[in-house]
Amino acid sequence: MLRSIRSYSTHVDLKTTLQNAIPAKRELYQYVKKNLANKEIGQLTAGGTIGGMRGYKSLLWEASVVDPNEGIRFHGYTIQECQKFLPKAKDEINDPKSEFLPESMFWFLLTGNKPSQDQINEFSNELALKAGLPDYLNKILDSLPSSLHPMTQLSIAISALNNDSKFAKAYASGIPKNDYWEYTFEDSINLIAKLPAIVGKIYSNTYHNGEKLGELNLNKDWSYNLSSLLGLTSNDSLNLNKLNQDQSKDVVNLVRLYCALHGDHEGGNVSAHTTHLVGSALSDPFLSYSAGVQGLAGPLHGLAAQEVVRFIVEMNSNLQNDISNSTKIEEYLWGLLNSKRVIPGYGHGVLRKPDPRFEAMLQFGLKRSNEFANDELFHLVKNLSEIAPGVLKKHGKTKNPYPNVDSSSGVLFYHYGIKELLFFTVIFGASRSIGPLSQLIWDRVLGLPIERPKSVDLKTLAQ
Numbered sequence: 143m144l145r146s147i148r149s150y151s152t153h154v155d156l157k158t159t160l161q162n163a164i165p166a167k168r169e170l171y172q173y174v175k176k177n178l179a180n181k182e183i184g185q186l187t188a189g190g191t192i193g194g195m196r197g198y199k200s201l202l203w204e205a206s207v208v209d210p211n212e213g214i215r216f217h218g219y220t221i222q223e224c225q226k227f228l229p230k231a232k233d234e235i236n237d238p239k240s241e242f243l244p245e246s247m248f249w250f251l252l253t254g255n256k257p258s259q260d261q262i263n264e265f266s267n268e269l270a271l272k273a274g275l276p277d278y279l280n281k282i283l284d285s286l287p288s289s290l291h292p293m294t295q296l297s298i299a300i301s302a303l304n305n306d307s308k309f310a311k312a313y314a315s316g317i318p319k320n321d322y323w324e325y326t327f328e329d330s331i332n333l334i335a336k337l338p339a340i341v342g343k344i345y346s347n348t349y350h351n352g353e354k355l356g357e358l359n360l361n362k363d364w365s366y367n368l369s370s371l372l373g374l375t376s377n378d379s380l381n382l383n384k385l386n387q388d389q390s391k392d393v394v395n396l397v398r399l400y401c402a403l404h405g406d407h408e409g410g411n412v413s414a415h416t417t418h419l420v421g422s423a424l425s426d427p428f429l430s431y432s433a434g435v436q437g438l439a440g441p442l443h444g445l446a447a448q449e450v451v452r453f454i455v456e457m458n459s460n461l462q463n464d465i466s467n468s469t470k471i472e473e474y475l476w477g478l479l480n481s482k483r484v485i486p487g488y489g490h491g492v493l494r495k496p497d498p499r500f501e502a503m504l505q506f507g508l509k510r511s512n513e514f515a516n517d518e519l520f521h522l523v524k525n526l527s528e529i530a531p532g533v534l535k536k537h538g539k540t541k542n543p544y545p546n547v548d549s550s551s552g553v554l555f556y557h558y559g560i561k562e563l564l565f566f567t568v569i570f571g572a573s574r575s576i577g578p579l580s581q582l583i584w585d586r587v588l589g590l591p592i593e594r595p596k597s598v599d600l601k602t603l604a605q
């Protein structure tokens with residue numbers, strides 16, 4: 143059952159809602175700073191310091207916590223709870239197959255309050271109004287060779303937008319520290335608003351000779367625009383992937399669900415941590431998030447999604463489409479493990495149980511059983527999730543033998559025709575913005591200092 147959640151009156155906008163939440167949080171911050179500064183919350187070890195700081199509680203992060211057994215909770219709420227209480231698109235409120243919006247998730251992450259339907263309608267509209275790209279950015283993107291990795295293009299685009307940073311300008315003109323957050327807030331909203339157009343342009347330039355792929359509709363939500371600009375909606379002039387109306391409705395909901403669920407996963411992983419670290423130097427949100435995106439481009443982080451799809455496609459062809467043969471699947475997996483390779487999409491840095499985001503993405507396909515009936519890759523992902531954990535447990539070298547979120551999302555996009563593997567991480571990069579940017583705003587609200595941990599050399603550790 144849902145606990146009751148605070149929501150302010152319908153006509154209060156996001157900024158005011160945030161403003162209302164600030165005094166209590168600032169008070170709590172001052173309380174900890176004054177009274178609990180010496181409280182111990184864990185121990186540093188030589189092993190941790192040479193081992194990626196695993197488990198060090200050294201970052202402040204407000205919106206979400208990953209429990210090793212339960213997975214992610216957003217302000218204490220599970221994914222299923224969020225799916226129930228966060229608003230959907232205004233024209234699909236009563237559609238049971240329609241998913242809640244990433245806009246709603248951003249509002250919730252940032253303020254800890256449940257937005258009303260009207261608030262989200264207005265917020266979607268605000269994002270749409272701010273979605274257009276400045277000329278100089280279009281020129282920069284058009285001048286990049288289409289052979290550049292799309293993640294490189296994404297980080298170039300995001301950092302170039304810093305020329306329009308309100309925070310950078312206000313800082314240069316000298317504003318009080320207490321006001322930093324307002325400009326950080328404005329920049330963050332502008333950046334989130336522009337991501338669909340940036341991502342759409344990179345897709346079109348890289349794979350479709352810069353052709354305009356989608357129709358723009360001011361009246362629709364952020365994910366609709368993103369899907370449309372990827373050529374995924376049936377009304378689009380090109381209708382690239384020949385989707386019918388039901389399919390194009392589905393794919394918009396896939397983008398909504400994917401983006402809402404991938405936004406935040408507490409503070410420690412590379413993209414989130416990097417955004418926070420670079421932001422601590424008072425670099426503006428564009429520079430900070432573009433640094434985060436560069437981390438996301440690493441194979442141990444966001445690039446994993448592309449690896450999983452490659453792996454599933456290869457495995458399917460190796461099994462000669464015989465995906466119901468569990469003995470053959472097991473043999474294939476042992477072959478990988480015995481040659482010291484890993485099973486892409488399995489294991490996780492923090493989680494010790496199945497990733498609830500994997501389950502939510504899998505459910506998306508299972509709810510559409512007709513649409514996915516003949517999709518072998520999807521069924522292979524599902525079968526694999528039942529077989530691989532047993533194999534990995536027997537093998538005994540993995541702390542978490544369960545599928546992570548990467549192992550389901552890619553094949554869903556693939557199903558609807560996004561088959562350019564390098565591009566998956568770019569969609570991830572759009573979705574990821576809402577978590578690290580909402581924390582970045584809080585970093586400025588609280589006036590967190592520049593990060594500056596102490597380093598130590600091996601000789602000292604060896605003493």
Ligand SMILES: *[C@@H]1O[C@H](CO)[C@@H](O)[C@H](O)[C@H]1NC(C)=O
Pocket residue numbers: 269270271272273274275338339358359360361362363364367
């Ligand atoms: C979609 O993006 C374009 C800019 O490329 C913008 O003009 C339009 O308002 C956006 N619509 C929505 C719903 O975001």
Ligand SMILES: *[C@@H]1O[C@H](CO)[C@@H](O)[C@H](O)[C@H]1NC(C)=O
Pocket residue numbers: 278305306
């Ligand atoms: C960058 O910002 C400066 C200062 O606001 C402005 O004068 C300049 O035209 C901008 N550059 C581009 C390429 O828009």
Ligand SMILES: *[C@@H]1O[C@H](CO)[C@@H](O)[C@H](O)[C@H]1NC(C)=O
Pocket residue numbers: 465466467468521524525528529
């Ligand atoms: C694998 O998938 C097929 C087709 O969907 C199904 O009939 C079969 O029962 C599945 N096998 C396992 C082990 O899950």
Ligand SMILES: *[C@@H]1O[C@H](CO)[C@@H](O)[C@H](O)[C@H]1NC(C)=O
Pocket residue numbers: 208403404405406407410411412490491492546547574
């Ligand atoms: C890092 O963030 C991504 C995006 O939310 C997530 O998929 C991944 O599981 C996270 N990793 C860790 C170790 O938290």
